[in-house]
Amino acid sequence: MSEDQPTERARALRSIPILAGLIGAVLLAGGVVLALYSQFVAAPIPVPFNGDFSETADFPFRLIRGTLVVAGAAALTGAVVFALGRRGDERAASVGAGGVLAILFILGGGLWFAVAADIPSTYQRLTSDFVVTPRASSAIASLALAISGALLIFVFVVKPTGPVPRWWALVAALVVGVIPVLGAAGGAVRFGDDSVAGDHVTAAAAPEAAAPAVLGSEKFRLQIPADPDLGHRILVTRSGFVVATPAGLTQYDGATGTERWHYRRSDISTDSVWHAYDQTIYLRAEDVVLTNWANIGWLAFDAATGELLWTGGDFARDSRSVAEGHLLATASDSLGRVTRYDARTGREMWRIAGESDACTARPPHVATTTTAIYRVVMCDAGGDATVVVTAFDPMSGEVRDKRSFPTPGAKQDSDIDVRVFDSGVVWVKRWREGADTEIFVRPDQPLTSSVVVSTRDDSDVDVADSTAALVSYNPDRQGQRELWAVQSTADAAMSTELEMSTPQDRRVLHDKRSALLTDQIVMLNWDDGYKLRTWDRSTGRESRAVLVAAGPYADPWVATTSGSLLVISTDRQSNDSEVIGFG
Numbered sequence: 001m002s003e004d005q006p007t008e009r010a011r012a013l014r015s016i017p018i019l020a021g022l023i024g025a026v027l028l029a030g031g032v033v034l035a036l037y038s039q040f041v042a043a044p045i046p047v048p049f050n051g052d053f054s055e056t057a058d059f060p061f062r063l064i065r066g067t068l069v070v071a072g073a074a075a076l077t078g079a080v081v082f083a084l085g086r087r088g089d090e091r092a093a094s095v096g097a098g099g100v101l102a103i104l105f106i107l108g109g110g111l112w113f114a115v116a117a118d119i120p121s122t123y124q125r126l127t128s129d130f131v132v133t134p135r136a137s138s139a140i141a142s143l144a145l146a147i148s149g150a151l152l153i154f155v156f157v158v159k160p161t162g163p164v165p166r167w168w169a170l171v172a173a174l175v176v177g178v179i180p181v182l183g184a185a186g187g188a189v190r191f192g193d194d195s196v197a198g199d200h201v202t203a204a205a206a207p208e209a210a211a212p213a214v215l216g217s218e219k220f221r222l223q224i225p226a227d228p229d230l231g232h233r234i235l236v237t238r239s240g241f242v243v244a245t246p247a248g249l250t251q252y253d254g255a256t257g258t259e260r261w262h263y264r265r266s267d268i269s270t271d272s273v274w275h276a277y278d279q280t281i282y283l284r285a286e287d288v289v290l291t292n293w294a295n296i297g298w299l300a301f302d303a304a305t306g307e308l309l310w311t312g313g314d315f316a317r318d319s320r321s322v323a324e325g326h327l328l329a330t331a332s333d334s335l336g337r338v339t340r341y342d343a344r345t346g347r348e349m350w351r352i353a354g355e356s357d358a359c360t361a362r363p364p365h366v367a368t369t370t371t372a373i374y375r376v377v378m379c380d381a382g383g384d385a386t387v388v389v390t391a392f393d394p395m396s397g398e399v400r401d402k403r404s405f406p407t408p409g410a411k412q413d414s415d416i417d418v419r420v421f422d423s424g425v426v427w428v429k430r431w432r433e434g435a436d437t438e439i440f441v442r443p444d445q446p447l448t449s450s451v452v453v454s455t456r457d458d459s460d461v462d463v464a465d466s467t468a469a470l471v472s473y474n475p476d477r478q479g480q481r482e483l484w485a486v487q488s489t490a491d492a493a494m495s496t497e498l499e500m501s502t503p504q505d506r507r508v509l510h511d512k513r514s515a516l517l518t519d520q521i522v523m524l525n526w527d528d529g530y531k532l533r534t535w536d537r538s539t540g541r542e543s544r545a546v547l548v549a550a551g552p553y554a555d556p557w558v559a560t561t562s563g564s565l566l567v568i569s570t571d572r573q574s575n576d577s578e579v580i581g582f583g
Contacts (some may be wrong), residue, residue, distance in 0.1 A: 015165040019173040021078055021156025026177025027149030028071040034142035034185060035067040042135040042192065043311065045126060059122050063139035066117070067146045070110040074150035077102045081157045099157040107154060110147045134192030141184040148180070199248075202306040203260040206253075208239050209563035213518035215534050215546060216583035219564060220257035224577040231575050234568055235282040235289070236559040237303045241566065241579065242289055244277035249291060251306060255563030257581050261306025263291075263299075284422060285326035285370040286343040300346060310346040325368030325420040327394055336364030336375050340397060350397035359388060365418040367426050371443045372400060376418050376428055379404070387416065387430055387439065389447055403447035407437045422560075425464040425489055440469060440489045451492045462514035462523075464489060468537075470514050470521060486521065486537060496540045512557040515565055522565060524548070524558050532558070532567070532582075548580065 081099040232245040240254035248264030273295050281290040287303045300309040323329040328343035339351040359379040367374045373392045391401040407430050417429040424443030440451040456473035471487045488494035513524040521535040530548040556569035564581040
């Protein structure tokens, strides 16, 4: 028994090179798996492939390429030596010597590559200027595993002729090899985890309530302080309103003014990652809030719950000309090429070519609604001025309808004004000599049912719902809009003029100064202070007025949302905002 122990110990010592080779093979395999994860699975670092970062843009891929070369060469050398270098003859000795030289060359090349890649400083530059992702950290870990595996393969190649280890020793070697692979993978994912920089709280979906039928009493008043040098933006959604700041997003319930969800980052003061709040977009039909972050890219959130829907996506490559309206689409080039995206996935759905050269006197307008995507162009061929509206199916991109609206006497250099309202009504206006041409396009209706009005000068539309629009115009062309009326969007002859006890002051210059409730019209006015004036919708008779406490430097506007009429006021000096909810 005592003689067997030294023999077994000697056998174990002679089998160490094979065990080292097995551990090295596991490390090589782990390095390859991590490299493939980095290239094909891990979220990319949004580094531009030009400018100051052109040399570091492909940093992870260079490491991945080095990993595959080192791992492949080391594995091939080890396999050849294992197959041919264990016979104990002169040929096997030659194979072993060649394997030693090959592994030394591989190790030297791998170490030189790692030093030349300047990994520490390059990684620090990337992660200080761009959001961290597992791509770079996993690429670094894969190269470290490959070089470590090659070093252990070298131990085997130097002495490949030892006895085959016991089965339990082989299992132990496998476990020893797997542990650093798992540790490297976990560390790579941990160092690439960006969630630690974000404070993300979601909310459960809640039913949407109808806006009030008439102006009620004040329900809540919310103060939103802001940095005067940074600012913020407020967007009204179906269920409430979202406040976008450089630090992130906060969504408030429209009926109560209480916070529901938020996504904010804690690193904007020390990191170059920050929120471009002025580019925040709300898409009513899909109930999605799109946000653009410097050195991260586009993030999409469910407006009702705050759930993060996607990051990047196809849309991120074509986001400079987002069409106005309720769906996600972009309009490109002077011919009006339209590309449609799914706002809840970021993926491209379809794209269509632009208009003919005869209809490019001015850049085309693209407007999106829940039921259609409209392209509006001016065509002045042959001296006949027309506005051409094309309706596309939002799901397939097929042309659903097309109509030309003559605009005789239109100014050749005049542009088109296109506005999309929350109700889905699209208002198109082209200036003409004597009177403007207005086109009301209703959702779910063919273009042949569109209402065309050509009897008003200096006209404007403040708000429109599914049945009517609140219009203002100047009957005497003196530059003051004095007449206000409720215009039916189904019949141009149906119009109710508003009774004005005092003229509407032009101090309120914001487009969103009016709201059409079920039974009332509400309009923001200045009369020794800001007031909400109301009219009976069916008769046009003026009713009560409600004083709105807003400072002299305020820039208030109104909107409707779930359960409330909102007055949103931003001070032009301090940038502080106040949101007042009326029932």
